[in-house]
Amino acid sequence: MLQNWHVGLRDRIDRSRREPLHFQIVNAIVQDIESGRLPSGAYLPSSRGLAAMLDLNRKTVVLVYQHLIAQGWLTSLGTRFQRIYRDE
Secondary structure, three states, rough: OOOOOOOOHHHHHOOOOOOHHHHHHHHHHHHHHHHHOOOOOEEEEEOOOOOHHHHHHHHHHHHHHHHHHHOOOOOEEOOOOEEOOOOO
8 A cells, every 4th residue: 555755854954054955855865765764655745745844945846856766766656756666
């Protein structure tokens, strides 16, 4: 059964750091994948939804999702983003 991912990114994003926000978010999501907190098949929030949760511009979140898709961590299902199933 597919499940939604419960986002806990807000406390891991620091606007005062020199690292760009989109890299901070990408790294936080990859950490969640590697730790098992974001299981295979889990759905991520829409780009608009995550942008609202993190109080960011939607384009930043779109960039994050594009980066994660290009790296093979996520897949896009139209307007939904899903963690790719992998052998674990």
